Amino acid sequence: MTVLDMREVSGGYSTKEDTIHEITLSVKEGEWLGLLGPNGAGKSTIIKALLDLLPVKRGEITLPGPEEYAFIPEHPIFFEDLTLWEHIDFMRAVTGLDEEETTERAEYLLKLFRLTKVRNHYPTAFSKGMQQKLMIILALTAKPKLYIIDEPFIGLDPKAMKDLLRELEAERERGACVLMSTHVLDTAEKICDRFVLVNYGTIIAEGTLDDIRRESGVDGSLLDCFDELMTEEEL
Amino acid sequence: MRTGIGRIKLEWKDKIAIWRMVIDWTVALYIIVPILAIGGYYYVQLWQGNMEHLFTWMTPFRWTFLLLIIIHAGTLRLFVVEADMLFLRKFHAAFQRIKRTGVVYTLLLNGCMILLFAIALVPVWTVYGGYSAGWILSVLAAAFVTKITAQTTKQLLDVRYERGKLYAMNTVVTFLFTGVYIGLVFAPIWLTLLGSLFLAGAAAYLIRMRLREDWAFSLDCLREMGQRINLSAFFLQQSGTQEKPKKYPRKKPMLLFTESESFFKEPTNDKRLFEWFMKRWLRSKMRMLVYAQFFILFTIAIAVAPFYIKWLLLVLCTTIVVYTTYQMWLESWKHPFMKLLKRHESTDMSVPIRQAVGVITLPAAAVFGFFAGATGIALWAGLVTAALMISIIFFLFIKPPSKAVLEKQKGDVV
Numbered sequence: 201m202t203v204l205d206m207r208e209v210s211g212g213y214s215t216k217e218d219t220i221h222e223i224t225l226s227v228k229e230g231e232w233l234g235l236l237g238p239n240g241a242g243k244s245t246i247i248k249a250l251l252d253l254l255p256v257k258r259g260e261i262t263l264p265g266p267e268e269y270a271f272i273p274e275h276p277i278f279f280e281d282l283t284l285w286e287h288i289d290f291m292r293a294v295t296g297l298d299e300e301e302t303t304e305r306a307e308y309l310l311k312l313f314r315l316t317k318v319r320n321h322y323p324t325a326f327s328k329g330m331q332q333k334l335m336i337i338l339a340l341t342a343k344p345k346l347y348i349i350d351e352p353f354i355g356l357d358p359k360a361m362k363d364l365l366r367e368l369e370a371e372r373e374r375g376a377c378v379l380m381s382t383h384v385l386d387t388a389e390k391i392c393d394r395f396v397l398v399n400y401g402t403i404i405a406e407g408t409l410d411d412i413r414r415e416s417g418v419d420g421s422l423l424d425c426f427d428e429l430m431t432e433e434e435l
Numbered sequence: 436m437r438t439g440i441g442r443i444k445l446e447w448k449d450k451i452a453i454w455r456m457v458i459d460w461t462v463a464l465y466i467i468v469p470i471l472a473i474g475g476y477y478y479v480q481l482w483q484g485n486m487e488h489l490f491t492w493m494t495p496f497r498w499t500f501l502l503l504i505i506i507h508a509g510t511l512r513l514f515v516v517e518a519d520m521l522f523l524r525k526f527h528a529a530f531q532r533i534k535r536t537g538v539v540y541t542l543l544l545n546g547c548m549i550l551l552f553a554i555a556l557v558p559v560w561t562v563y564g565g566y567s568a569g570w571i572l573s574v575l576a577a578a579f580v581t582k583i584t585a586q587t588t589k590q591l592l593d594v595r596y597e598r599g600k601l602y603a604m605n606t607v608v609t610f611l612f613t614g615v616y617i618g619l620v621f622a623p624i625w626l627t628l629l630g631s632l633f634l635a636g637a638a639a640y641l642i643r644m645r646l647r648e649d650w651a652f653s654l655d656c657l658r659e660m661g662q663r664i665n666l667s668a669f670f671l672q673q674s675g676t677q678e679k680p681k682k683y684p685r686k687k688p689m690l691l692f693t694e695s696e697s698f699f700k701e702p703t704n705d706k707r708l709f710e711w712f713m714k715r716w717l718r719s720k721m722r723m724l725v726y727a728q729f730f731i732l733f734t735i736a737i738a739v740a741p742f743y744i745k746w747l748l749l750v751l752c753t754t755i756v757v758y759t760t761y762q763m764w765l766e767s768w769k770h771p772f773m774k775l776l777k778r779h780e781s782t783d784m785s786v787p788i789r790q791a792v793g794v795i796t797l798p799a800a801a802v803f804g805f806f807a808g809a810t811g812i813a814l815w816a817g818l819v820t821a822a823l824m825i826s827i828i829f830f831l832f833i834k835p836p837s838k839a840v841l842e843k844q845k846g847d848v849v
Contacts, residue, residue: 277775283688291775292707293707
């Protein structure tokens with residue numbers, strides 16, 4: 201069953217020029233889709249368009265109800281005068297999640313990401329990695345159907361990266377799907393079922409790893425295929 | 436030197452842009468132009484000697500102490516930016532030149548501020564006080580050197596100490612330089628000039644010391660950033676949105692209230708949202724400052740207004756406090772964090788908003804009511820009005836809706 205569907209979407213920050221051009225992608229239940237591309241390719245713009253944070257001029261977007269997806273932004277966002285635990289509490293109050301279940305899950309995630317000791321601290325005093333962990337905990341606590349994740353590994357230590365992947369894997373078993381934009385290609389290669397390669401706001405290749413290999417004519421890693429496709433595109 | 440001047444120009448460009456944004460033609464037409472016209476008229480009257488009544492208690496000599504406001508305002512500017520760390524900081528001579536440009540700018544700015552104040556005060560001193568030009572110049576010189584010495588001393592302390600110690604030292608320095616200025620004003624002209632000369636030497640020494648402190652680069656950058664956004668922060672603080680960067684941000688809040696479960700008998704989402712807003716409000720220095728400004732200004736306005744205006748002001752000032760608190764709530768609700776939580780559209784926010792606005796307004800409304808009644812009629816009337824205001828705020832805002840109303844609301848939503 202398709203959870204997220206984006207059909208020929210174009211739009212951007214400027215009224216004159218589009219940043220993303222006719223983007224079509226979909227994510228099915230339990231599927232991991234990797235949104236890949238170089239810096240400035242338009243990955244984050246696609247995510248913003250999906251979340252209605254950017255004007256979409258043409259195309260259609262089908263997204264599950266707001267309570268059924270969670271967004272982990274590239275740059276952590278938080279209230280400067282609320283503590284870590286108060287953010288979780290606040291999210292629970294606004295979204296109306298079950299109190300007992302959410303508390304138990306949040307406690308578990310805090311322990312997993314080693315943030316229990318700083319639960320009563322302001323996130324402004326955290327390192328970039330710790331702030332990113334807070335964003336991850338908030339998303340994972342909600343247990344949604346779809347995770348939209350923008351560059352999840354930036355600032356995370358290897359242990360946290362591994363824990364995040366393990367938690368997401370558990371979520372996949374539950375039937376949750378993931379749309380993830382990333383630069384970390386070797387990790388993406390291991391965990392994603394399908395890939396969408398973007399450059400200059402346009403999709404240049406998509407499909408499984410085999411599809412990408414066929415399209416690039418390279419029988420190597422995702423990075424090699426990526427390299428080849430980018431070179432072709434630049435030429 | 437050119438880089439330093441470029442940075443000053445850029446800062447003024449930004450300042451002018453903010454002023455232009457705030458003062459559109461309607462503000463200019465209805466506020467600035469009348470103020471200039473009325474101010475101009477009274478200034479001419481001042482020179483013509485028609486305002487003797489103003490100086491019966493506040494004698495021309497006492498007006499000299501108004502300069503203390505200017506003396507304790509502002510700080511020494513250095514115009515360093517974080518980007519200097521990449522390249523410029525390695526080239527000591529060029530880096531020092533930028534900082535020196537900042538010092539010259541500070542001196543000029545201080546001079547201009549004192550000159551502006553002097554233009555306003557010269558008729559007071561000459562027409563009504565009969566003071567000589569020599570005395571006026573010696574007082575202005577004393578104000579100028581006291582200001583620059585105080586600014587530099589405070590900055591030297593600012594990079595060395597933090598929190599309580601810094602506050603204590605700043606208080607001591609403020610009192611010390613207030614005393615120095617008062618002493619110089621009371622002294623004979625020759626002693627004032629001699630003291631000013633001594634202070635100028637001290638200021639030069641302290642400035643040189645400050646310029647050599649490259650180790651305080653990060654703190655200087657932070658302070659400079661605060662100075663750059665000073666003007667925008669001033670306007671934005673009225674809505675409680677922006678705060679200047681903090682030198683030593685707190686790790687944990689002073690007001691935690693983690694055990695809110697015991698605080699509320701039956702914790703519900705509404706109560707949690709109320710708690711969330713109260714915590715954000717109480718922990719924000721800027722919001723508290725706006726509230727305190729309103730509290731003090733409105734209380735004075737109600738107390739001194741004529742009898743009938745008093746009651747009108749009571750309603751108006753309470754409404755303004757309610758409206759401002761509500762605006763702060765809206766600002767919280769538009770916070771980027773809300774991008775992560777989409778479900779709020781279906782969440783009924785009316786009860787927690789109402790209660791939070793009510794709890795915050797309650798003390799102000801009670802005090803406004805007390806002063807309206809006490810200054811208008813008698814002390815007992817003040818107490819009655821305060822009780823009346825508390826009751827109105829409670830029943831309009833704080834009283835939780837009955838179970839029947841809640842059930843009905845739920846039914847309507849379904």
